[in-house]
Amino acid sequence: MQIEEFRAHGHQVIDWIADYLGTIESRPVLSQVEPGAIRAALPAHPPEEPESFDAVLADVDRIILPGITHWQHPAFFAYFPANASGPAILGDLLSSGLGVQGMLWATSPACTELEQLSLDWLAEMLGLPATFRSDGKGGGVIQDTASTSALVALLAALHRASGGATAERGIAAGRYTVYASTEAHSSVEKAVRMAGLGAAALRTIPADPKTLAMSPAALRDQLAADIEAGFTPAMIVATIGTTSTTAIDPVRDIGAIAREHNTWLHIDAAYAGVAAICPELRWILDGVADFADSFGTNPHKWLLTNFDCHAFWVADRAHLLGALSILPEYLRNAATASGDVVDYRDWHIQLGRRFRALKLWSVIRCYGISGLQHHIRTHVALAQEFAGWVAADNRFEITAPHPLSLVCFRLRADDDRNLELMQKLNSSGELYLTHTKVGGTVSLRLAIGGTLTERRHVERAWALIQAV
Ligand SMILES: *Cc1c(COP(=O)(O)O)cnc(C)c1O
Numbered sequence: 001m002q003i004e005e006f007r008a009h010g011h012q013v014i015d016w017i018a019d020y021l022g023t024i025e026s027r028p029v030l031s032q033v034e035p036g037a038i039r040a041a042l043p044a045h046p047p048e049e050p051e052s053f054d055a056v057l058a059d060v061d062r063i064i065l066p067g068i069t070h071w072q073h074p075a076f077f078a079y080f081p082a083n084a085s086g087p088a089i090l091g092d093l094l095s096s097g098l099g100v101q102g103m104l105w106a107t108s109p110a111c112t113e114l115e116q117l118s119l120d121w122l123a124e125m126l127g128l129p130a131t132f133r134s135d136g137k138g139g140g141v142i143q144d145t146a147s148t149s150a151l152v153a154l155l156a157a158l159h160r161a162s163g164g165a166t167a168e169r170g171i172a173a174g175r176y177t178v179y180a181s182t183e184a185h186s187s188v189e190k191a192v193r194m195a196g197l198g199a200a201a202l203r204t205i206p207a208d209p210k211t212l213a214m215s216p217a218a219l220r221d222q223l224a225a226d227i228e229a230g231f232t233p234a235m236i237v238a239t240i241g242t243t244s245t246t247a248i249d250p251v252r253d254i255g256a257i258a259r260e261h262n263t264w265l266h267i268d269a270a271y272a273g274v275a276a277i278c279p280e281l282r283w284i285l286d287g288v289a290d291f292a293d294s295f296g297t298n299p300h301k302w303l304l305t306n307f308d309c310h311a312f313w314v315a316d317r318a319h320l321l322g323a324l325s326i327l328p329e330y331l332r333n334a335a336t337a338s339g340d341v342v343d344y345r346d347w348h349i350q351l352g353r354r355f356r357a358l359k360l361w362s363v364i365r366c367y368g369i370s371g372l373q374h375h376i377r378t379h380v381a382l383a384q385e386f387a388g389w390v391a392a393d394n395r396f397e398i399t400a401p402h403p404l405s406l407v408c409f410r411l412r413a414d415d416d417r418n419l420e421l422m423q424k425l426n427s428s429g430e431l432y433l434t435h436t437k438v439g440g441t442v443s444l445r446l447a448i449g450g451t452l453t454e455r456r457h458v459e460r461a462w463a464l465i466q467a468v
Contacts, residue, residue, distance in 0.1 A: 001053070009053045016057065017089065021072060024452070028429025029073045031066065038067040074452040075431040075461060080243070080271045080406075081449030085304035087366035091359030092306055100355045105341035106333045108355070112342055115142055115357035121364055122299070122311055125372070126276040129289035132313040134342070140313040141347040142356045146270035147187035149296040149312040150237065152324070152348055154178065154191045156294065156314065157235035157264030159323035167323055171196050177226050180237040181207045181214035183247055185268060188237050209439060212247035212400055214238065220257050227261070235264040240284050241272025244436040245400035245408050245443075248272070248284055255291020264293045264319075270310070272404055273297025278373045281380070284403070293319075302405075302449050304375060305363050309356050321346050379405040379448045382458045386446060389462050396465075399443040408436065408443040411468065415442040421468050431461045 001009070041063045071082050102111030119140025123132050132138045143149045158166040158176060176197055180188045182204045192202045203226065205219045223233050236258050238249040251267065258265040267273075267288055274297050275281045288295060296312040299305035314320050325346035327336070335341045345351050367375065383405040390396045390409045400408040410418050419435065422444055426432055435444050448458060 005053075009057075012057065016060075021452070024070055024073050025075075027065075027070055027073065029070050029075050029432040030078075030426050030429065031069045032427070032429065033067050038063060069432070072450065072452065073432070074450050074454065074457040076450050076453075077446045077448060077461060078432045078434040079445075080301045080447050082300055082307045083302060083304050083449055083451045084306040085363060085367075085451050087362035088304055088306040088359040091362030092356075094362075095355040095358045098355060098358075102353045102355055103345040103351050104331060104333065104336060104343045106335045109341075111353075111355045111357065112344055114355075114361055115344065116140070116342065118142075118357045118361045118364065119311055119313065122360070123313060125364075125369055126273065126297070127282050127285065127289075128295065128313060129315070131315045132295065137317065138313060138315045139317050139342070140311060141344055142353075142360070143296070143310040143312045143348055144308045145187075145300075145310050146185070146268060146296050146298055147190060148349060149294070149310055150185075150187045150266065150268065151191040151194050152312065152320065153237075153264070153266040153294040153296070153314075154195050154235055155323040156319040157266070158195065160264060160319040161232055161234040161262075164322055175230075175232055176234040177201050177203055177231045178235045178237070179203045179205055179219060179222065179233065179263075181205050181239065181242075181249060183207045183212050183214075183242040183244055184237055184239050185243050185270065188268070207247065210401075212242065212245050212438070214249040214254060216250055216253035216257060219254060223257065223261055223263070233261055233263045235266055237266045237268055240267060240269035240288075241275075241404060243271070244445075245438060246272055246402065246404045246406045247400065248403070250287070251285075251291065252287030255287045258293075259291060265291050267292045267295040269295065269297045271298065271301045271406075273311075274299060274301070274303040274372075275376050275380070275404055277303075277369065278376050278380075281376070281404075299360055299363070302376065302379075303363065303372065304367065304451060305360050309360055311360075317347075324348070375451075376405075379453070382453070382455060383407050383446075383448045385455075386448070386458050386462060393466065395468075399438045399441075405448045407446045407448075408438055409446070410441070410443045418442045418444060421465070424468075425464055428464065430464055431457075433461075 072084055100108040100111050102108050105112045116134040120133050130136050178192050189202050193199055203222050205214050208215055238251045238254045240248050255265055276285045294314045298310050300307040300309040336343055387402050387407045391398055396409055397412055398409050422435055433446050435442050
């Protein structure tokens with residue numbers, strides 16, 4: 001594609017995205033296609049001769065769009081949002097345009113330094129401690145996802161727990177244990193399995209049936225029993241904002257226990273962490289500054305930054321680097337040898353990395369702290385209002401605390417009725433919500449967090465739910 005052709009199509013694609021976002025409300029939120037339909041509508045074999053980009057875009061309109069579930073639709077209330085924004089899309093486009101691979105400082109100094117700056121900014125905005133800043137002992141890095149950061153944190157934790165032995169000699173299966181509540185995300189178990197510990201090394205700690213937060217007493221007992229039995233507790237994961245209900249584990253109490261046993265404390269705040277930008281919500285991070293060894297949150301969920309962008313910090317980068325750094329001859333360079341620079345390849349699983357800081361930096365600059373606070377506050381206020389409507393209708397009940405922007409509720413009826421209701425709502429195309437189980441029974445989840453979501457969309461959702 002010649003430059004002028006690229007320019008023309010580029011303008012066309014920006015127009016396409018603007019039109020898409022401008023008219024997104026007219027589309028059914030949840031894709032209604034049958035399995036295999038999209039594939040069947042496309043040629044089975046690649047083209048022998050070059051095709052025009054116009055042909056590609058035409059197929060996106062005709063074939064791909066019907067197979068899209070519109071995550072940016074203002075009535076998308078499922079899972080957690082993956083909210084996007086103009087500044088993030090444009091920042092991402094710049095990153096694609098630069099085509100930089102930022103594995104080393106030397107392979108594009110700006111890629112590393114802008115990432116350090118952006119994560120220092122975000123740490124300051126969240127009120128994270130100075131140890132997490134790049135000029136302290138720790139530092140931040142953009143990972144692809146919270147799942148990756150759970151694994152990376154675990155590898156650093158094992159490195160520390162083993163006095164560096166795991167990097168050399170591997171993990172003696174069955175020796176190390178990991179702790180998370182029954183409400184923790186599945187990525188914790190995945191990390192334990194990927195690290196080679198085996199799922200049996202994960203101790204799931206009961207949660208309080210009312211708050212759904214981890215019970216520190218149960219954690220203490222389990223640790224004591226494991227130590228007694230000869231295990232080494234390597235890591236505790238505390239969740240701030242569980243996926244199911246946004247329950248908040250008591251980090252301060254858990255941290256004190258972790259400290260007592262010199263066990264790594266990782267905080268999974270994938271969804272909720274960014275809410276700490278608002279001073280009135282910063283209580284959710286209580287205990288993090290004093291006890292966390294690592295902390296991760298997803299700007300790609302609730303901070304207007306297109307997927308993927310997970311912000312991950314460690315309080316002491318030595319263990320992370322000890323676990324992950326290897327310097328083959330072909331990557332040696334003067335800047336690395338000087339020790340004056342950070343090479344982010346040592347901070348994650350893969351070698352190569354995109355210039356993701358561009359989108360996060362664009363978002364922080366174009367919204368400003370006040371704009372980002374407004375974004376979070378609006379959703380929290382809408383969720384509280386929605387919860388009030390649900391509570392006032394005695395056919396329904398609220399099933400979990402809802403301090404942020406997720407409300408879990410159910411019809412006072414059996415699970416099947418609740419699942420039927422969800423099915424009916426989702427197949428209407430007017431909104432999309434998902435379910436979970438709270439205390440063994442089905443709850444519906446309304447997660448408010450779309451960039452385009454306004455009060456009228458939540459009102460409409462409630463009207464549709466009430467019309468059961
Ligand atoms: C969404 C979520 C994750 C997983 O997020 P990815 O970035 O997709 O890996 C992990 N933990 C919690 C609490 C989540 O809500």
